[in-house]
Amino acid sequence: MSLCFGPGHICFSSLHSSPSAVCFFVRLVDEFPSCVQGPAGGPGREGNPGTNGIPGTPGIPGRDGLKGEKGECVNEIFEEPWRPNxxxxxxxxxxxxxxxxxxxxxxxxxxxxxxxxxxxxxxxxxxxxxxxxxxxxxxxxxxxxxxxxxxxxxxxxxxxxxxxxxxxxxxxxxxxxxxxxxxxxxxxxxxxxxxxxxxxxxxxxxxxxxxxxxxxxxxxxxx
Structure with missing residues (x-):
C-alpha cells in the first residue's frame, strides 16, 4: 500500500488490489493548524494631522427677512461756525x-x-x-x-x-x-x-x- 498527499486530501493504494486509489479529502488546515494566534498588541501612536481639505461649494442664498418697521425722519440742523463780527x-x-x-x-x-x-x-x-x-x-x-x-x-x-x-x-x-x-x-x-x-x-x-x-x-x- 502506498500513500500520496495532495493539497487538501490523502490517497491510499494497494499493490495487491485494484490499481485505482482510494482518496480521502480532509481539512488539514482546520484539523491540523500550522500557526497559533498570539496575544493582541498595544494601541499604536497617533498619526500626523492630515492636510486641510478643499473649500466647500457656496451655499444657496437664504430667503428674504421680514420687513422692518418704518423709522422716524430726523432733520439734522447744521449750524455755521461762529465768525467774529x-x-x-x-x-x-x-x-x-x-x-x-x-x-x-x-x-x-x-x-x-x-x-x-x-x-x-x-x-x-x-x-x-x-x-x-x-x-x-x-x-x-x-x-x-x-x-x-x-x-x-x-x-x-x-x-x-x-x-x-x-x-x-x-x-x-x-x-x-x-x-x-x-x-x-x-x-x-x-x-x-x-x-x-x-x-x-x-x-x-x-x-x-x-x-x-x-x-x-x-x-x-x-x-
Missing part, C-alpha cells in the same frame, strides 16, 4: 457840551437774532455844578434802551460843595460805558450814546469827548 467808530475831540441828547452813534450789522451785543464807549466825561447834581451816560439800540436784561449806563454824581472847597472844579476824566445787551434782532442796528439826567436829581453842566479821542466798539457774541 465787530465794529469800531472813533472821533477826535468830540467836545460835546450838551447836557441832554445824543452824543454819537455807530451803525452795526447784526448777523443773528439769538446773539448778544457787547458795547463800549470810551472817552472823557465831565460834570460840574454848584449844588448837588447827577448826569447819566447810556446806550440805545435803534432808539430804545436795552431791556435784556437791563440798561447799559454809567453815572457821575457831584455833592454840594462846602465853603472850603471849590465845587465848580472842572475835571475831565477818560471814562467808559460798557455792557451786554440781549434781544436785539438781526439786521442794521443804530447803536448810540446819550447823556441825560439821573432820576430824582437835577442835572449839572456835562461835557463829553473833550480834547481826546472817543470811540464806540460794538461786538456780536454767541449766547
Amino acid at each position: 465787530y465794529k469800531q467808530c472813533a472821533w477826535s475831540s468830540l467836545n460835546y457840551g450838551i447836557d441832554l441828547g445824543k452824543i454819537a452813534d455807530c451803525t452795526f450789522t447784526k448777523l443773528r437774532s439769538d446773539s448778544s451785543l457787547r458795547v463800549l464807549f470810551s472817552g472823557s466825561l465831565r460834570l460840574k455844578c454848584k449844588n448837588a447834581c447827577c448826569q447819566r451816560w447810556y446806550f440805545t439800540f435803534n432808539g430804545a434802551e436795552c431791556t435784556g436784561p437791563l440798561p447799559v449806563e454809567s453815572i457821575i454824581y457831584l455833592d454840594q460843595g462846602s465853603p472850603e472847597l471849590n465845587s465848580t472844579i472842572n475835571i475831565h476824566r477818560t471814562s467808559s460805558v460798557e455792557g451786554l445787551c440781549d434781544g436785539v434782532k438781526a439786521g442794521l442796528v443804530d447803536v448810540a450814546v446819550w447823556v441825560g439826567t439821573c432820576s430824582d436829581y437835577p442835572r449839572g453842566d456835562a461835557s463829553t469827548g473833550w480834547n481826546s479821542v472817543s470811540r464806540i466798539i460794538v461786538e456780536e457774541l454767541p449766547k
